[in-house]
Amino acid sequence: MGEVDLFVKVPRPDDIDDNVGLTQIDEPPCNQSDATIVEMQIRSAVKDMTILDDVVPVKVLENADEKPDQIKKWIADVKELHKSKPPTTVAFKTKLPDTETVMQEIPASFEQLLQKISLPTADLDCSLEEYVDIMLNAVDIPVGKSRIESLYVLFATLQEFERSQHFRSIAQPRTTDNNRGEGTSSNILEL
Numbered sequence: 543m544g545e546v547d548l549f550v551k552v553p554r555p556d557d558i559d560d561n562v563g564l565t566q567i568d569e570p571p572c573n574q575s576d577a578t579i580v581e582m583q584i585r586s587a588v589k590d591m592t593i594l595d596d597v598v599p600v601k602v603l604e605n606a607d608e609k610p611d612q613i614k615k616w617i618a619d620v621k622e623l624h625k626s627k628p629p630t631t632v633a634f635k636t637k638l639p640d641t642e643t644v645m646q647e648i649p650a651s652f653e654q655l656l657q658k659i660s661l662p663t664a665d666l667d668c669s670l671e672e673y674v675d676i677m678l679n680a681v682d683i684p685v686g687k688s689r690i691e692s693l694y695v696l697f698a699t700l701q702e703f704e705r706s707q708h709f710r711s712i713a714q715p716r717t718t719d720n721n722r723g724e725g726t727s728s729n730i731l732e733l
Contacts, residue, residue: 636686644699
């Protein structure tokens with residue numbers, strides 16, 4: 543996205559206003575922005591998720607094993623995007639984990655246990671406070687003096703899961719087009 547354009551430009555010698563920067567991109571061609579990164583920046587800036595398309599752009603790099611510099615550039619661009627995210631502005635009275643910590647992969651033993659038994663439903667014979675404590679402990683969110691703060695972390699984590707392109711693609715069934723004969727999964731990297 544670059545710096546703010548001050549609209550200080552040398553006018554064309556024929557005095558025709560070409561609206562560079564307003565109707566067309568005013569960037570040098572050798573260092574163009576990656577369209578997928580720009581789309582991700584827009585998605586992170588938009589507060590109302592209902593106005594965005596459900597279609598999320600996916601970066602596809604053919605023969606990725608032969609292009610390590612492009613992979614490194616992509617990783618650096620995504621890291622820069624994550625650095626530019628505004629921090630959450632909620633101040634907790636007790637020390638609670640952030641959403642990224644809660645979103646870490648659960649241990650395989652716990653995942654296997656969840657396949658055998660299910661978490662208790664709200665029909666469990668206990669008070670609401672006890673049920674909240676059970677559910678928060680199941681996802682390793684500590685319960686401090688206020689359950690509200692712990693529930694905030696839980697719901698913020700659930701919201702991040704819903705927004706995550708990675709988890710959205712896992713939830714949707716993937717279809718492959720093998721009829722065209724284009725490459726195999728070993729030489730295509732999807733980011």
